[in-house]
């Protein structure tokens with residue numbers, strides 16, 4: 001056995017997984033993502049379906065201080081920015097995504113609405129210093145948890161950044177192994193939530209860092225759209 005070539009070095013691959021998104025969403029990757037409806041931006045029916053599904057999962061009070069992690073090209077930022085009286089701060093590790101995000105905020109007429117974006121990740125213990133403890137009412141993300149390098153570190157940071165009583169809002173999808181093709185394929189086995197098939201995994205991990213689960217459910221309207229290929233779900237939890 002020992003003489004065989006070492007084709008599989010999980011530790012080496014795992015190390016490469018840290019920060020992989022900033023590298024993979026380069027200019028071409030961000031441009032490609034930005035152009036896909038439902039991903040880089042939401043068409044009116046997709047926007048309406050997101051809003052309706054969110055209303056099932058949580059009550060939105062006016063004036064929330066919101067942190068969106070992994071904002072990408074801003075598709076979900078637009079949804080959050082229209083919560084009544086909300087103030088949205090976003091983070092995103094890929095500079096190319098941030099450029100697309102700024103373009104989208106311009107297009108959506110949101111540039112001068114007090115919305116801001118920081119370059120950075122959210123799933124390393126050292127990321128915690130990016131924001132103050134107890135700064136936000138809501139930490140939200142869409143299609144981010146499946147790609148986190150260190151989900152528990154991320155959830156612990158979110159917990160710290162939230163005010164007591166604050167909530168997390170996670171939207172994600174039931175991605176399978178085969179959804180991770182091309183340049184992303186090798187990451188499927190080093191990103192722990194890359195292809196979870198159960199709605200139980202995210203709530204379990206959120207509970208592990210101290211959150212209480214308020215809602216776990218399918219996004220029925222989004223999932224009924226012909227443009228949705230991967231079933232989406234929502235998790236809401238409170239601190």
Ligand SMILES: C[S@@+](CC[C@H](N)C(=O)[O-])C[C@H]1O[C@@H](n2cnc3c(N)ncnc32)[C@H](O)[C@@H]1O
Pocket residue numbers: 021022025039040069070071072073074075076091092093094097120121122123141142143144147148149
């Ligand atoms: C599939 S995109 C989703 C973008 C956007 N949230 C949306 O709804 O379209 C995933 C995004 O998460 C970002 N991301 C990945 N790991 C991250 C991390 N550790 N912290 C913050 N953002 C991260 C990626 O750079 C990418 O822009």
